[in-house]
Amino acid sequence: MGRIIEEIYVWRLPVRLYHWINALCMVALFVTGMYIAAPLFNPPLGEAVFYKGMAWWRYLHFVVAFIFIANFLFRLYWALFGGDKYARFGGFRPWSPSWWGKPFREQVESYLFLRSDEPNYVGHNPVAALAHFLFIFCGSIFMIFSGLAMYGENNPGGFSETLFGWMIPLFGGSYTLHFIHHLGSWMLPIYVIMHLYAVIRHDVVDRTSVTSSIITGYKHKVEEEPD
Amino acid sequence: MQRNQTFADVFRARGVSRRDFLKFCSLTSVYLGLSPSMVPNIVQAMENKPRTPVIWLHGLECTCCSESFIRSSHPTIEDLLFNMISLDYDDLLSAAAGTQLEDQRRRIMKEYKGKYILAVEGNASTKDDGVYCMVGGDSFLNTLKETAADAAAIIAWGSCASFGCVQNAHPNPTGAAPISDIIKDKPIVKVPGCPPISEVMTGVIAHFHTFGTLPDLDRLGRPKAFYKTRIHDKCYRRAFFDAGMFVESFEDEATRKGWCLYKMGCKGPTTYNSCSKIQWNGGTSFPIGSGHPCIGCSEPNFWDRGPFYQRLAEVPFLGTDSNADKIGVIAVGAAAAGAAAHAAVTAVKKAKEEKHDNKDKA
Numbered sequence: 001m002g003r004i005i006e007e008i009y010v011w012r013l014p015v016r017l018y019h020w021i022n023a024l025c026m027v028a029l030f031v032t033g034m035y036i037a038a039p040l041f042n043p044p045l046g047e048a049v050f051y052k053g054m055a056w057w058r059y060l061h062f063v064v065a066f067i068f069i070a071n072f073l074f075r076l077y078w079a080l081f082g083g084d085k086y087a088r089f090g091g092f093r094p095w096s097p098s099w100w101g102k103p104f105r106e107q108v109e110s111y112l113f114l115r116s117d118e119p120n121y122v123g124h125n126p127v128a129a130l131a132h133f134l135f136i137f138c139g140s141i142f143m144i145f146s147g148l149a150m151y152g153e154n155n156p157g158g159f160s161e162t163l164f165g166w167m168i169p170l171f172g173g174s175y176t177l178h179f180i181h182h183l184g185s186w187m188l189p190i191y192v193i194m195h196l197y198a199v200i201r202h203d204v205v206d207r208t209s210v211t212s213s214i215i216t217g218y219k220h221k222v223e224e225e226p227d
Numbered sequence: 228m229q230r231n232q233t234f235a236d237v238f239r240a241r242g243v244s245r246r247d248f249l250k251f252c253s254l255t256s257v258y259l260g261l262s263p264s265m266v267p268n269i270v271q272a273m274e275n276k277p278r279t280p281v282i283w284l285h286g287l288e289c290t291c292c293s294e295s296f297i298r299s300s301h302p303t304i305e306d307l308l309f310n311m312i313s314l315d316y317d318d319l320l321s322a323a324a325g326t327q328l329e330d331q332r333r334r335i336m337k338e339y340k341g342k343y344i345l346a347v348e349g350n351a352s353t354k355d356d357g358v359y360c361m362v363g364g365d366s367f368l369n370t371l372k373e374t375a376a377d378a379a380a381i382i383a384w385g386s387c388a389s390f391g392c393v394q395n396a397h398p399n400p401t402g403a404a405p406i407s408d409i410i411k412d413k414p415i416v417k418v419p420g421c422p423p424i425s426e427v428m429t430g431v432i433a434h435f436h437t438f439g440t441l442p443d444l445d446r447l448g449r450p451k452a453f454y455k456t457r458i459h460d461k462c463y464r465r466a467f468f469d470a471g472m473f474v475e476s477f478e479d480e481a482t483r484k485g486w487c488l489y490k491m492g493c494k495g496p497t498t499y500n501s502c503s504k505i506q507w508n509g510g511t512s513f514p515i516g517s518g519h520p521c522i523g524c525s526e527p528n529f530w531d532r533g534p535f536y537q538r539l540a541e542v543p544f545l546g547t548d549s550n551a552d553k554i555g556v557i558a559v560g561a562a563a564a565g566a567a568a569h570a571a572v573t574a575v576k577k578a579k580e581e582k583h584d585n586k587d588k589a
Binding site for chain 1: 455457460468471475497498526527555563572573577580
């Protein structure tokens with residue numbers, strides 16, 4: 001094992017907190033959401049007033065959703081005004097051809113085994129940044145907007161319905177929006193598989209302790225082992 | 228029937244007492260969701276405004292809207308109302324036929340230019356110049372455009388006229404299109420439902436007659452008074468939904484107990500209509516009340532969001548019937564397989580490199 005030659009503080013506390021709250025919220029939202037779509041348990045025969053079977057799952061889904069939204073907004077604030085060079089939007093310009101240029105191409109080539117050396121990034125590499133933009137940023141925004149639109153259906157003319165109700169005609173009706181929200185929730189397991197695989201692989205290949213960095217905040221540069 | 232009669236004139240001619248007339252006005256205000264203080268306005272309008280001329284066209288449809296409209300169980304009220312809107316043209320109900328009837332339509336269009344209401348039941352075929360729906364020797368597409376040109380407003384009766392319904396369900400061989408896709412320059416009230424509730428239909432006309440304006444519409448162009456909330460929100464089985472007490476099959480004990488039909492594919496939670504409030508046939512019942520899940524007939528594209536007895540719609544995916552969960556599981560499987568393959572290649576490559584390094588050393 002090589003000697004640790006440098007310790008870099010990459011993920012500051014707000015980023016780490018965001019990461020874990022987000023992870024827990026998304027898992028909870030996925031589980032409760034799937035339960036709402038297909039409730040498994042039926043209480044025994046009796047009076048409805050004694051049970052909260054569905055109401056409780058829906059309540060959990062809504063509470064966690066609002067924590068998720070608050071956490072997302074906090075991360076947005078941190079990206080824009082946090083002045084954290086590993087957590088900002090700054091360098092991410094997917095609309096610009098220059099962004100798709102050398103660094104992105106090199107990283108893709110490396111993932112596709114077309115080049116032997118791994119480009120090394122302290123923060124997110126360009127491919128990771130794109131994946132996060134698509135899944136975490138766009139995905140969260142879609143799930144939040146569609147979720148609030150459906151939440152607003154409970155109270156027509158209220159806050160959620162007034163601000164996000166336009167999502168319903170946009171997607172051709174309430175049922176279709178429910179369907180797409182349901183389909184969208186599958187982004188989570190897909191993302192989790194890719195995310196965990198990429199992290200563990202980078203840790204094994206590059207030995208940058210990226211896995212533990214989301215708990216400790218530190219990544220390491222390891223000296224190549226002298227043979 | 229005399230022209231320019233008011234509602235009150237017709238009532239009087241038919242021997243309805245003033246007391247019953249006022250009752251009718253109060254009831255109309257209730258159906259319109261108006262406060263009691265608005266009743267005098269309705270009475271005033273009914274007594275003084277000439278009846279609103281209505282031209283009722285039938286396109287690609289099944290006439291269930293008309294059936295709903297005429298088959299109401301408050302005969303003393305709805306039947307009178309049916310006689311009173313001055314239904315000047317309706318190719319289904321008219322005694323006249325052929326040229327006589329078409330002349331009548333043109334006469335109304337000229338005499339009440341810009342004042343009549345065009346009620347459209349069904350929609351128009353747009354493919355091949357609309358040849359798939361011919362009425363009175365012309366395509367319904369042409370008749371619709373011609374009659375809409377001088378109308379004050381259009382009422383799109385039923386899901387066909389509002390959203391397309393079964394005619395424009397996939398694959399839509401006749402190119403059937405809802406009215407709002409064909410007529411762009413007139414205010415359109417959508418009264419979806421297959422069919423809509425009769426009180427909702429008469430309520431919309433009464434609103435126009437009373438105030439001279441269209442009712443408040445929601446984002447999909449439906450009157451808010453009747454389509455603001457979902458069936459689910461006013462459903463008498465909602466308590467069972469919240470409790471998580473669901474019917475699992477039509478034979479189980481829960482069915483007999485009248486539990487929530489959510490798991491039987493009830494579309495009540497995504498369907499905006501008044502069925503659970505006003506109900507059908509004079510408040511007798513509505514589908515859920517009779518133990519059948521709501522099929523969401525007043526929602527856009529409800530035919531393509533089936534099956535009716537499942538929560539999750541089936542959609543075509545990779546050439547098969549699939550649903551959101553199946554698509555999700557396939558995608559997750561693909562991601563996992565991709566990660567595993569990538570890991571394998573990484574391992575092989577690493578092993579090769581190490582071998583290579585060892586050889587260099589040797």
